[in-house]
Amino acid sequence: MAMDEVFENLRKLQDILSEKITLEQDIQEIPKLLVTQEELLARLKKSFIEKNQDYEKAKVAENEFRNLLINAESEREKAEKNMDVINTQREYEALDKEIHDSAEKEQQYRKDLQREERLLADLDEQMKQSTALIEQQEAELAERRSGIEVEISEKKARIEELAKEEEALNPDLDSEVHFKFERIIRNKMGQGIVAIRGGVCMGCHMILPAQFANTVRQGEEIVFCPYCSRVLFYEEAEQGEEEFFDNDDSGSLADLDDMEEDDYDEDEEEEEKVGSDFED
Numbered sequence: 001m002a003m004d005e006v007f008e009n010l011r012k013l014q015d016i017l018s019e020k021i022t023l024e025q026d027i028q029e030i031p032k033l034l035v036t037q038e039e040l041l042a043r044l045k046k047s048f049i050e051k052n053q054d055y056e057k058a059k060v061a062e063n064e065f066r067n068l069l070i071n072a073e074s075e076r077e078k079a080e081k082n083m084d085v086i087n088t089q090r091e092y093e094a095l096d097k098e099i100h101d102s103a104e105k106e107q108q109y110r111k112d113l114q115r116e117e118r119l120l121a122d123l124d125e126q127m128k129q130s131t132a133l134i135e136q137q138e139a140e141l142a143e144r145r146s147g148i149e150v151e152i153s154e155k156k157a158r159i160e161e162l163a164k165e166e167e168a169l170n171p172d173l174d175s176e177v178h179f180k181f182e183r184i185i186r187n188k189m190g191q192g193i194v195a196i197r198g199g200v201c202m203g204c205h206m207i208l209p210a211q212f213a214n215t216v217r218q219g220e221e222i223v224f225c226p227y228c229s230r231v232l233f234y235e236e237a238e239q240g241e242e243e244f245f246d247n248d249d250s251g252s253l254a255d256l257d258d259m260e261e262d263d264y265d266e267d268e269e270e271e272e273k274v275g276s277d278f279e280d
């Protein structure tokens, strides 16, 4: 096959592989878009659990204060009843102090109880809001996940199409070249075949040895840049650059031209001979 065709196939392969690699990267990256949302959801759930723990604690405290209040109440009531059966001033004073103390405790416990009740109501409200937010986030996340699944399966379908296109090129490509070329494209961000112009690789801009430039120009085999590993094809240099190219190895280039002409001439001569033989 002519080198031009090989290069053309490599360019087709380059397009296919570039698209395939981009799609593969997308498939890897897309789920990462959900990470922020997943983290938010995890934080919401953690905060809900903490609030729930606070709620349980407040519930215990509320119970304790309620019992303490009931006890203080019954102690005060008992002391008030005993007021009816006392005989001395001393007994009166003791009971009066008891009633007073119990009433003070009652007041304190009532305040504590109310505080816990308010806390419970507050936590209950917060937990309801958290639950609503969690549900909303879960729904959004589920929706985005299924959207992403669709997107990924579309990209996978496209990759399969590309694989078929890639396969269709295979009969015209050496499998080792194909393998190497794919590796170059993966490493060089999509550019696997570049021109050599004025003895310089247009991929890595390194000046290549003259023999390389010549081999590329001859177009008889696939040549990989020794610096960046890209496939090289020959492109006519602009004036000035050409001089640099020719100066390096003009002798061998001239030899090559002569050889080609010689071959061509011989073929022609043979054909002429055959022609004349036939006529005879």
Ligand SMILES: [Zn+2]
Binding pocket: 201, 202, 203, 204, 205, 206, 225, 226, 227, 228, 229, 230
């Ligand atoms: Zn290079």
